[in-house]
Amino acid sequence: MLHRTIFHSEASKIPQKVDRLLVLPFMKSLEIAIKSIRVRFFRSLITTISLVLAVSFLSFTNVSSDIANGLLATGERTIRQSLIRSGYDLRPEDTSVGSSPKQRWIIILSLLVCVVGIVNAQLMAVTERFREIGTMKCLGALNRFILRLFLLEAGIQGLIGSTAGAVAGGIFAVLNFVIRFGTLALTTPKWDQIMLSIGIASLTGCFLSLVGVIYPALVAARMQPVEAMRVEQ
DSSP, X not given: OHHHHHHHHHHTTSOOOOSOOOOOOHHHHHHHHHHHHHHTHHHHHHHHHHHHHHHHHHHHHHHHHHHHHHHHTTOOHXXXXXXXXXXXXXXXXXXXXXXXXXXXXXXXXXXXXXXXXXXXXXXXXXXXXXHHHHHHHHTTOOHHHHHHHHHHHHHHXXXXXXXXXXXXXXXXXXXXXXXXXXXXXXXXXXXXXXXXXXXHHHHHHHHHHXXXXXXXXXXXXXXXXXXXXXXXX
């Protein structure tokens, strides 16, 4: 009993464990992410442009297929022949147009190159921000805050870049068919399907942007403060 009393007395002198940690509000994290993008505007612009081009090609291909399907649904022989002359491989029994295997491979390769470019750009950004990351960690920033900061930056760039690319690709596809087929390219397609294709392309770009930043963000989050502060810029 004596030993238990002494142990309880000593244990009562030990400071109690902190129940919770103060975390930075989400809006403050968003503000820091936006400021970081502004500071590195030109590097962020290069990364965003690569995403815009890849998503634009994806959107152009999908919207072109939607418009071609709308034209094909009219059943007019002359339109069918015009689509064949435009490069669509249509058999007599085909009732819809799909992307060719060559187009699909080109899309996959362009998106893959885009992801590799994002990873490379974000790794360079981590290297440039060693001291910044080390300072934040010395001030008490947790790993999840660093991870959230990089994900927010990539999400903002991905949202802007993929939306711009998807809309641009859709507009170019519509203009291309208007030049070839006139007003039929505006009246025959299902516009809800076209908007869906643009939305899917935009979401794909956002997803790729987040996937490309996961590894660089983990590298930044796991960085030791002492090592980061010791790096010479």
